[in-house]
Amino acid sequence: MSTVATSRSSTVVQSLTKTSLGKKYLMAVTGLIALLFVIGHMLGNLQIFMGQDQINTYAEKLRDLGPLLWVIRGFLFLVIVVHIWTGIQLKLENVSARPDPYAYRQYRKASLASRTMFWTGLIIFAFVAYHLAHFTMQWTNPSYQTLFDAQGRHDVYSMMILGFQNVWVSLFYIIAVGLLCYHLSHGTASMFQSMGFNDPRYQPTLDKIGITLSLILFIGYVSIPLSVLAGIVKLPTGGM
Ligand code: HEM
Incomplete structure (x- = not known):
């Protein structure tokens, strides 16, 4: 890489990590990647609702990715x-800016989720x-x-199924x-704003997108422990 290219990329990294705007952009991009993972x-x-064979085949396919799976895991971790x-x-910056009356007013206007x-x-x-300790590493339940x-x-x-048959485990997952989803209801709208959709006219639509997506995710995820507790999804007969 030439010296010009190196200094340009280090300037980009600096403006992403040092300026407030850059940090918000980093939050938005990393938040978007995490959101796509969660979806x-x-x-x-x-x-799981399509049966034992379906979900076990899916899990096996993921594991068959081998080294690529580790690259994806490493990337997600980063x-x-x-x-x-x-x-x-950003939180520390906000705290130190709070004595400023403008920042204080902003704070008062902000929603509970934000x-x-x-x-x-x-x-x-x-x-x-x-x-991860529960289902991926299985340290809690060897x-x-x-x-x-x-x-x-x-x-x-x-x-x-065995995991969610424990009411306390299910309750913890549901909470x-x-x-x-509460985090995402604000995070999604805020992510779009940080990426440039910051015209106040977009605000109500962005809020609606954030809330709808969060509700879909909430229903999708909690349907699993609830179906296990309700006995709708059962252990395979003759198995175990
Ligand atoms: C009812 C809710 C959920 C269920 C039933 C569930 C199920 C699972 C299962 C079975 C695995 C292990 C897969 C395997 O070893 O083959 C897993 C891994 C994982 N889950 Fe979840 N999950 C849930 C919610 C979440 C949420 C909300 C997040 C993120 C905020 C999350 C993040 C992860 C991550 C990062 C892994 C590791 C992936 C990997 O090992 O490559 N999960 N999950």
Whole structure:
């Protein structure tokens, strides 16, 4: 890379990480990537309603990606770290700017969802850490590692059912997904604004998009633990 190109890219990195506008842009881009993951993950999980074979085939296909899966995981991890790190920086900037009466007025006008973004974000982070230990690493329930279906594949279907048959686990997932969707209801509109759709005329439409998307995600995700608790999705007969 030439010296000119190197100094140009370091200027871009600096303006993204050092200026408030750059940080908001970084929040928006990383938030968008995380949002796309959350939509894709919900669609993947909803395959539980199509039966054991369907969701286990899907899980196996993901695992068959091999090294590429690790690249995707690493990328997602980086995206989340940047999102959280930038969020903390913006929060600190906001706190130090609060004595300014204009900033204070802005704060008073802001919705509850926007004022609690930092805290809902931290709880979501704690949930994801638990969720990875629960279903991905299976550290909380090592017995899940011994679940296999008739084709000898890891039985993700039964693992999810066994997991959500515990009312407390289901309740925790439902609350965490609720907070995630609350976070997204504001985050989505705010993401569009940071990306340039900041004409006040767009505001009501952006708010509606954020709320509708969050509701769809909430219903999609919580339908899984609720269906398990209601006995609609059951363990395979003769299995386990
Ligand atoms: C009812 C809600 C959810 C269910 C049933 C669910 C289910 C699962 C399952 C079964 C896995 C492990 C897949 C496997 O090992 O084959 C998994 C992994 C994962 N889930 Fe969820 N999930 C839910 C909600 C969420 C939410 C809300 C997030 C993010 C905020 C999330 C983020 C992740 C991540 C990052 C992984 C790791 C992906 C990987 O290992 O490559 N999940 N989930």
